[in-house]
Amino acid sequence: MKKILSFIMILAIIFSTVSPVLAADEYSFDLQYTGNLVKNVEKDAVVILTGVAGTLHTSVQIKVEITGPATPKLLATDTAGGEHDIAQMGYWGPTSGFAVQGDFVNKTPIKATFVEEGNYTITLSLIDLANANAVIATKTFDLQVYEDSLPENNVIDNTIVENMVEELPKTGTSIWEYVTYLAVLTIVLWGVGVYFNKKSVA
Numbered sequence: 001m002k003k004i005l006s007f008i009m010i011l012a013i014i015f016s017t018v019s020p021v022l023a024a025d026e027y028s029f030d031l032q033y034t035g036n037l038v039k040n041v042e043k044d045a046v047v048i049l050t051g052v053a054g055t056l057h058t059s060v061q062i063k064v065e066i067t068g069p070a071t072p073k074l075l076a077t078d079t080a081g082g083e084h085d086i087a088q089m090g091y092w093g094p095t096s097g098f099a100v101q102g103d104f105v106n107k108t109p110i111k112a113t114f115v116e117e118g119n120y121t122i123t124l125s126l127i128d129l130a131n132a133n134a135v136i137a138t139k140t141f142d143l144q145v146y147e148d149s150l151p152e153n154n155v156i157d158n159t160i161v162e163n164m165v166e167e168l169p170k171t172g173t174s175i176w177e178y179v180t181y182l183a184v185l186t187i188v189l190w191g192v193g194v195y196f197n198k199k200s201v202a
Contacts, residue, residue, distance in 0.1 A: 059097030
């Protein structure tokens with residue numbers, strides 16, 4: 001009997017620890033964009049909220065939290081065509097919230113502009129307005145913003161300053177050096193010839 005009770009207690013502990021994880025997996029976030037993030041260059045990105053057999057929540061919002069050197073612009077457009085800076089607002093969605101349930105993929109295009117380079121973190125949280133803003137799902141994204149554009153494959157191109165190219169370093173022997181060597185050799189040979197001629201005459 002004690003073994004049965006112990007087994008039941010172990011199962012209860014396992015289910016109590018696993019079920020919150022499964023509930024959290026019902027909803028998830030992703031942030032997609034291509035290339036590097038560059039200071040003061042607008043970047044097209046997409047915030048994706050995915051539901052997989054999600055439990056019904058009648059009134060939710062997406063909370064947006066950002067840390068970094070400065071507050072970027074994150075412009076999103078609503079269904080009525082209005083543009084909103086969700087970085088300044090701190091959330092996305094109607095003030096009364098919206099409903100989520102079941103299986104879906106909700107993509108929200110945004111235009112992101114970072115006014116300072118450096119490291120940023122963006123945390124997106126799905127909160128339940130009808131349940132004291134309880135967090136249903138959350139994810140943090142680490143971003144690196146660069147001062148300037150980086151070439152493809154991070155290969156730095158050679159640049160020409162003021163359209164002037166410095167003289168390349170010389171290698172090998174020039175033609176004038178050969179002429180000088182021949183002239184010296186000719187003089188030496190001529191001197192040797194004169195010396196031996198005089199000696200033979202004497």
